[in-house]
Amino acid sequence: MSRPRNKDDAAVDEALAECRETLKQRFPLPSSPPARKPRKGSKVLPLVLLALAAGVAWKDPAYRNEHFVTQVGQRQAIQLADGSKIKLDGGTEVRVSWHLRTRQVALVRGQALFDISPMHYRPFLVDAGNADIRVVGTRFNVNMYAGDVRVTVAQGKVAVTGRAADRTSLLMPGQQVVVQQGIPGEVVKGNAEDATAWQESRWVFAGTPLAEVVAALQRYYAQPIELTDPDVGKLPLSGVFSSDSVETLLALLPEILPVKLSREGEAVRIQPQAEKNNSPTR
CATH class of the missing domain: 2.60.120.1440 (Jelly Rolls)
Incomplete structure (x- = not known):
């Protein structure tokens, strides 16, 4: 139980109160800083980051x-x-x-x-x-x-x-x-x-333009194959051939199409059968 207060207690309280007031006057507490207003940038920054991310995604x-x-x-x-x-x-x-x-x-x-x-x-x-x-x-x-x-x-x-x-x-x-x-x-x-038969070393041509045929041959033939006339490249070729024997197919071309073959250096030239040789005769 707490004891009853007497005159001495009242005097002590009064003395402590005076001391507190004196300390406050000698050593005043710093004033509280004003409440900060939220910066506008704090809301803008997430939007900027979102825009940047969207721009990166758009550019892919x-x-x-x-x-x-x-x-x-x-x-x-x-x-x-x-x-x-x-x-x-x-x-x-x-x-x-x-x-x-x-x-x-x-x-x-x-x-x-x-x-x-x-x-x-x-x-x-x-x-x-x-x-x-x-x-x-x-x-x-x-x-x-x-x-x-x-x-x-x-x-x-x-x-x-x-x-x-x-x-x-x-x-x-x-x-x-x-x-x-x-x-x-x-x-x-x-x-x-037919289009993917090349996986099995086969070419399946069905009215395929000779220019496309030559492109297929060139993927398995190191020496250049040249078409001397654009019209020759339009000639259609049909048949099934092996990509393992390009020379055989080249040799067959004059028997299948109206063309003839000649060699100039390392190049194989395919020209129209009726093309005249402009080199001088002796």
Whole structure:
């Protein structure tokens, strides 16, 4: 129990009160700082960071690059990090770049078969010279030759856009399109098995222009093959041939088409059969 207060207690309280007042006068407490107003920048900064992030995503920068090249007569199978597969024909070069929003491949030259893992939020883009190809998940073949591009679809859907015309062709399985000088042609039926027979060392030509045939041969033949006349390159060739014997096919050409072969140094020249020799006769 607390004891009852007396006169001495009251006197002590009064003395302590006087001491406190004296101390406050000699040693005044610092005044409290005014309340800070929130800076406008504190709200603006998150917006700036968000805008920067959106800008980076919009530009879709590459964070990883890969480069693959096959020599003449060599084929190569590539397994990509996302599970996609690319098979390169002979004399083919591709550049693979991984971006934030897309997967991209530049087909610099040659022919390649693409088997793409589906990613709806991250499409697969192929730059094939005069043609742009966009897919989500599919299997298709791209053949570049003499500045033109032939795209054949085995599975899925493929959108092909020409660089010289603002027109896009949508290909379904069993269809193909040829992009000439950056302009997509008519979508026609295409046999994917024939288009990809090069994997098994076979060429299947069905009315194929000789210029495209020569491009296929050149991927397995180190010496240059030249067409002396543009019209010769338009001659159609049909048949099944082995890519292991390019010399045999070259020897057969004059028996199948109205052409003749000649050699100039290391180059093989294919010219019209009726072309006159302008060299002086003795």
